[in-house]
Amino acid sequence: MTLSVWRYSHLVLAVSSSIFILLAAVTGSVLALEPISNRIQPYTTGDLDQITVAEFTHTLQQKYAEVISVEIDKNSWVTASVITKDGADKIIYIDPKTGDSLGTPKETSPVFKFATTLHRSLFLKGIGRFFVGLSSLLLCLISISGIFLILKKQGGVKGFFKPIVKESFNPYYHTVFGKWLLIPILIVTLTGVYLSLEQFSIIPSAKIVHQEDTLFAEEPVIPVSEFKVFKNIKLSEVRKIEYPFAPFPESYFLVQLTNKEYLINQFNGDIVSQVNYPFYVILTYYSTLFHTGQGSIVWSIVLLLASIGILFFMYSGFSITLKRRKSRIKNKYKKDNCDYVILIGSENGNTFYFANALYSELLRLGKKAYLAELNSYKSYKNMQHLVVMTSTYGTGEAPTNAKKFKALLNTHQQGAKFNYSVVGFGSLAYPDYCKFAYDVDTMLQAHPNNNRLADVFTINNQSLESFNQWLLAWSKQENLNISLPKAIGSKKKRKTYAFTVTKHTKAENNPDDTFCIYLKPVEKVKFTSGDLLSILGEKDQRERLYSIGKWNKNELVISVKRHQKGSVSNRLQNLAVGNKISCGIVKNKAFHLPKKAKEALLIATGTGIGPYLGMIRQNTAHKKLHLYWGGRTAASFELYKNQLETQQQAGNLTSLHLALSREQAQKIYVQNLLAANGKEVAQLIKSKGYILICGSIGMQKEVTKVLDTICKNHLKKPLSYYQNKGYILMDCY
Numbered sequence: 065m066t067l068s069v070w071r072y073s074h075l076v077l078a079v080s081s082s083i084f085i086l087l088a089a090v091t092g093s094v095l096a097l098e099p100i101s102n103r104i105q106p107y108t109t110g111d112l113d114q115i116t117v118a119e120f121t122h123t124l125q126q127k128y129a130e131v132i133s134v135e136i137d138k139n140s141w142v143t144a145s146v147i148t149k150d151g152a153d154k155i156i157y158i159d160p161k162t163g164d165s166l167g168t169p170k171e172t173s174p175v176f177k178f179a180t181t182l183h184r185s186l187f188l189k190g191i192g193r194f195f196v197g198l199s200s201l202l203l204c205l206i207s208i209s210g211i212f213l214i215l216k217k218q219g220g221v222k223g224f225f226k227p228i229v230k231e232s233f234n235p236y237y238h239t240v241f242g243k244w245l246l247i248p249i250l251i252v253t254l255t256g257v258y259l260s261l262e263q264f265s266i267i268p269s270a271k272i273v274h275q276e277d278t279l280f281a282e283e284p285v286i287p288v289s290e291f292k293v294f295k296n297i298k299l300s301e302v303r304k305i306e307y308p309f310a311p312f313p314e315s316y317f318l319v320q321l322t323n324k325e326y327l328i329n330q331f332n333g334d335i336v337s338q339v340n341y342p343f344y345v346i347l348t349y350y351s352t353l354f355h356t357g358q359g360s361i362v363w364s365i366v367l368l369l370a371s372i373g374i375l376f377f378m379y380s381g382f383s384i385t386l387k388r389r390k391s392r393i394k395n396k397y398k399k400d401n402c403d404y405v406i407l408i409g410s411e412n413g414n415t416f417y418f419a420n421a422l423y424s425e426l427l428r429l430g431k432k433a434y435l436a437e438l439n440s441y442k443s444y445k446n447m448q449h450l451v452v453m454t455s456t457y458g459t460g461e462a463p464t465n466a467k468k469f470k471a472l473l474n475t476h477q478q479g480a481k482f483n484y485s486v487v488g489f490g491s492l493a494y495p496d497y498c499k500f501a502y503d504v505d506t507m508l509q510a511h512p513n514n515n516r517l518a519d520v521f522t523i524n525n526q527s528l529e530s531f532n533q534w535l536l537a538w539s540k541q542e543n544l545n546i547s548l549p550k551a552i553g554s555k556k557k558r559k560t561y562a563f564t565v566t567k568h569t570k571a572e573n574n575p576d577d578t579f580c581i582y583l584k585p586v587e588k589v590k591f592t593s594g595d596l597l598s599i600l601g602e603k604d605q606r607e608r609l610y611s612i613g614k615w616n617k618n619e620l621v622i623s624v625k626r627h628q629k630g631s632v633s634n635r636l637q638n639l640a641v642g643n644k645i646s647c648g649i650v651k652n653k654a655f656h657l658p659k660k661a662k663e664a665l666l667i668a669t670g671t672g673i674g675p676y677l678g679m680i681r682q683n684t685a686h687k688k689l690h691l692y693w694g695g696r697t698a699a700s701f702e703l704y705k706n707q708l709e710t711q712q713q714a715g716n717l718t719s720l721h722l723a724l725s726r727e728q729a730q731k732i733y734v735q736n737l738l739a740a741n742g743k744e745v746a747q748l749i750k751s752k753g754y755i756l757i758c759g760s761i762g763m764q765k766e767v768t769k770v771l772d773t774i775c776k777n778h779l780k781k782p783l784s785y786y787q788n789k790g791y792i793l794m795d796c797y
């Protein structure tokens with residue numbers, strides 16, 4: 065499959081450094097725990113910024129016979145080297161407020177020691193350090209290429225901050241966690257690179273030279289607690305204090321802060337010399353802090369999450385790649401010998417799955433078929449049937465392996481006349497639904513020698529059911545005896561549950577052959593309105609999906625149109641109350657009425673009303689729900705009439721708008737009603753109301769067109785603006 069430059073770099077960098085990054089991430093996770101475990105030790109004193117050096121030195125003077133030095137580390141532990149009043153030399157942790165001993169320094173735990181050495185040098189000294197530094201750099205580059213991939217995926221800088229559409233687990237969380245952990249990972253890798261450069265002396269080590277005052281004043285003698293400079297320095301700024309080694313004026317206090325150090329006269333507290341540290345010394349200090357998380361539990365936790373995140377990125381990244389690798393094309397016949405050509409446009413490999421299934425089915429029927437990516441479009445000498453199967457990516461753009469198709473189409477000519485069909489794979493969660501498939505169709509229409517078999521067929525969320533519908537229609541047009549390829553039919557095995565029929569209506573009582581069936585799971589099963597009920601055909605084992613309306617706590621309703629030869633719809637209709645049927649539940653979060661919704665338009669035609677029957681019935685909170693329903697006649701509506709009127713009286717349904725197309729001379733559809741109520745619709749959208757659309761793709765197209773016009777006219781923004789914000793939910797087929 066064609067890869068974009070950024071994806072290629074992301075992948076190559078990741079593969080080449082994977083072992084080192086794996087070690088760094090595992091040891092990094094362990095080491096991130098060290099500052100956390102340190103912080104809970106009794107030596108940690110949190111109020112160093114409340115104590116001045118003047119108070120602190122005074123306390124120590126009272127407490128000990130002599131103080132040699134004091135160090136404050138990044139955990140805020142204060143270690144003092146002292147001589148006690150009974151003459152013992154001690155190195156102890158002390159409480160900076162009282163000067164009391166808190167214990168003696170202990171060796172670092174062997175686990176942390178081991179992890180530190182592995183993390184820093186892989187136990188290989190210089191060469192190990194080199195590889196660790198290099199992998200830090202590579203991880204930094206991987207993160208940068210990742211930023212570009214997210215920008216590309218989300219359609220630009222603005223899109224970076226927009227929510228990611230959830231398609232499947234690994235790509236979704238790879239991107240979501242990538243966004244969250246980007247900054248910590250960049251910080252940890254950049255500081256890692258910096259610290260490595262320092263270890264290799266590429267960053268110069270600081271030489272601190274004091275220009276001492278030659279006047280060694282001994283007077284006036286001021287107590288340390290009164291030293292002006294000491295009063296102005298908080299203990300939290302101090303890294304080290306070395307006490308004067310003898311009571312002579314040329315022996316000073318050396319006070320090291322994070323950004324400078326002082327020599328202080330021990331008698332009068334004058335600053336004898338001050339040296340500001342060079343920038344790189346300060347940078348080293350902060351790089352260590354940021355890289356190790358020492359001194360901050362919150363940052364240590366962020367580092368821990370980043371390290372675990374890196375492990376997840378490795379897993380999810382490689383599994384995404386493996387899935388894409390399955391998209392490799394293996395052709396049995398040469399391109400010019402084939403009369404069937406299947407061209408694929410795919411970004412993440414899903415479309416290949418369907419294309420491969422069609423290809424193998426054609427071979428099974430003894431046809432000569434050829435598979436190719438849209439980017440490798442050529443002339444095909446014997447082509448008589450062309451099928452283009454393509455996804456859409458970014459914001460209505462071509463997937464990477466189809467970007468060159470437009471140019472290639474003009475370059476390569478086909479000899480004979482050919483039939484063509486375009487199948488668009490997309491997601492209704494995006495404003496530009498299957499746009500590239502429509503673009504390809506337009507390009508092909510302009511191409512000479514073609515015979516367009518049908519309109520673009522769109523498939524939402526890789527629906528097997530829709531694919532099968534297309535396959536059946538196409539094989540009929542092409543005179544082929546195709547059945548749903550086995551590979552596809554068995555793609556997903558759902559968990560099924562037994563449901564008992566509690567009630568149903570008769571299809572013959574409805575002019576459109578539509579009925580409602582009410583089902584209760586035998587065991588407790590979780591579902592809500594908007595989820596889907598999956599039922600397999602007994603013969604073909606093909607999955608049919610019906611939108612669920614949650615009727616009662618443990619009961620659902622589906623609205624079904626009976627098809628003359630439809631095995632599942634007839635089976636459902638023929639079930640008697642008390643009979644059992646095995647069904648799966650498909651969670652469809654994208655079509656749940658959001659809890660926070662205060663007002664919503666529920667738009668449907670025909671059996672698309674199914675989920676709304678439940679949403680309205682469950683609306684005991686009396687959110688403002690407005691139902692727009694389209695059907696043929698008043699008799700078509702009889703099926704739902706009583707129920708909806710009852711709900712309206714109960715206050716669960718605010719308004720009901722019926723578009724009964726055949727009840728008057730001029731046809732009226734839901735989109736016409738919406739257009740007529742444009743102002744109210746715009747007001748609802750403006751006040752953060754939700755719009756739900758359920759029904760056929762044809763209706764969805766017309767409705768979104770009208771909604772787009774309403775938004776542009778009344779709100780000066782396109783519908784896509786609200787769709788991107790998640791206010792437009794669709795479940796169309």
Ligand SMILES: Cc1cc2nc3c(=O)[nH]c(=O)nc-3n(C[C@H](O)[C@H](O)[C@H](O)COP(=O)(O)O)c2cc1C
Binds near residue numbers: 410461492496
């Ligand atoms: C980042 C991203 C952007 C997408 N943009 C669109 C879009 O604009 N229109 C659309 O119909 N589908 C869009 N989709 C959905 C895909 O086209 C759909 O999931 C398709 O089945 C993916 O097939 P593929 O893996 O072969 O590329 C997008 C998916 C992703 C992950």
